[in-house]
Amino acid sequence: MILALAMVLDAALGEPEWLWSRIKHPAVLLGQAVDALDTRLNDGSTRRAKGIATTLLLAGGAWCLGWLIAVIPDYGLLEMLGAAILLAQRSLVDHVRAVADALRENLPAGRRAVARIVGRDTAEMTEAEVARAAIESGAENLSDGVIAPAFWFVLGGLPAMLAYKAVSTADSMIGYRTERHAEFGWAAARLDDVLNWVPARLTALLMLTVHGALRHWHRVPNDARQHRSPNAGWPEAAIAPLLGVALAGPRSYEGTVTDFPWVNPTGRRDAGAGDIEAACGILWATWAGALALVMLAAALPTLLWFAAASLAL
Known part of the structure; x- marks a missing residue:
C-alpha cells in the first residue's frame, strides 16, 4: 500500500x-x-573498469540509503515520501502537455518547449516533428520514470527503487556513446538496459490492455526492434497505433540527420497538438492501470486469507 499512496501523492503534487x-x-x-x-575517474587506460566501479558504487550507495530510510520505525511514512519523490507521473505529463500548449501558440514556442524534454536538435523542426518528439518522450519516460521505478519498488522496496534511479541517472549523463564516455559510461548504459528490460515491455502491455487494444500487440515487438534503444521502442510502439500516428523516423543530433526507421510506419505522419493531448490521456490511463495492479497486489494476501477462511467454514 506504500507504493499506491506514493503514486497518488506524486500524481496529486508532482514536483512542487x-x-x-x-x-x-x-x-x-x-x-x-x-x-x-566522472570528473575524478574518467581518464587513463582503465576507463571501463573505473566506469563499472562507479556504477556499482552509485547503485550500492543508493541501495544502502534506501535501506536506512526503509528501516526507520515511522510506519512507512518516509519510505512513502521517498517513493513519491522518485516517481515522475505528474511532472512528465505536465512537461509533455506544455509542448501542446506552446505549439498552439506558434511553432517557435513549440520548439522551445520540446527542447526542454528531448536531446535532439529542435531549431528546424516542423510542427509534426515537434509533436512526435513530445509523444515519444512521454511514452519512453512513462516507462523509465514511472513504471520502472514502481516495478523495482514492488520487487525490492525503496532500496531497489533508489538504486534503479541512480543507475538511470548515470545512464542519462554518461551512457552516451561519445568519445569521452564510450568506455566509462559502458556499465551504466548496459545496466540501465537490463533494469528497464521488463518494465519497458510491461509498459507497452499495460498501455494496450487498459485501452482494450491488445489486437495491436502482434505488431509491437517488430516495431520496437526497429528502435535504436532495446527498451524505448516498446512503449513507443504501443502508443503509436493507439494514436494512429507514425513515430521515430529521421531526426537530427548535433547537426547530423540520421534516418531512423519509422515505428508504426503506416500511421499518420502529420501529428499535432491534438495528438500530444491524446497521448497525455493515454499516459494517465496507463498510470491508473498500474495503480490498480499495485492496489490489487497489496490487497491479494487479505483476499486470499478471506477466501481460505470462507472455505474452511
Missing part, C-alpha cells in the same frame, strides 16, 4: 516548485555525484 527551489531534489544530488565521479 516551492519545495525544490529551497532544497535539492534527490535527482539533482544523484546527478552531482555522477558528475563528480
Whole structure:
C-alpha cells in the first residue's frame, strides 16, 4: 500500500516548485555525484573498469540509503515520501502537455518547449516533428520514470527503487556513446538496459490492455526492434497505433540527420497538438492501470486469507 499512496501523492503534487527551489531534489544530488565521479575517474587506460566501479558504487550507495530510510520505525511514512519523490507521473505529463500548449501558440514556442524534454536538435523542426518528439518522450519516460521505478519498488522496496534511479541517472549523463564516455559510461548504459528490460515491455502491455487494444500487440515487438534503444521502442510502439500516428523516423543530433526507421510506419505522419493531448490521456490511463495492479497486489494476501477462511467454514 506504500507504493499506491506514493503514486497518488506524486500524481496529486508532482514536483512542487516551492519545495525544490529551497532544497535539492534527490535527482539533482544523484546527478552531482555522477558528475563528480566522472570528473575524478574518467581518464587513463582503465576507463571501463573505473566506469563499472562507479556504477556499482552509485547503485550500492543508493541501495544502502534506501535501506536506512526503509528501516526507520515511522510506519512507512518516509519510505512513502521517498517513493513519491522518485516517481515522475505528474511532472512528465505536465512537461509533455506544455509542448501542446506552446505549439498552439506558434511553432517557435513549440520548439522551445520540446527542447526542454528531448536531446535532439529542435531549431528546424516542423510542427509534426515537434509533436512526435513530445509523444515519444512521454511514452519512453512513462516507462523509465514511472513504471520502472514502481516495478523495482514492488520487487525490492525503496532500496531497489533508489538504486534503479541512480543507475538511470548515470545512464542519462554518461551512457552516451561519445568519445569521452564510450568506455566509462559502458556499465551504466548496459545496466540501465537490463533494469528497464521488463518494465519497458510491461509498459507497452499495460498501455494496450487498459485501452482494450491488445489486437495491436502482434505488431509491437517488430516495431520496437526497429528502435535504436532495446527498451524505448516498446512503449513507443504501443502508443503509436493507439494514436494512429507514425513515430521515430529521421531526426537530427548535433547537426547530423540520421534516418531512423519509422515505428508504426503506416500511421499518420502529420501529428499535432491534438495528438500530444491524446497521448497525455493515454499516459494517465496507463498510470491508473498500474495503480490498480499495485492496489490489487497489496490487497491479494487479505483476499486470499478471506477466501481460505470462507472455505474452511
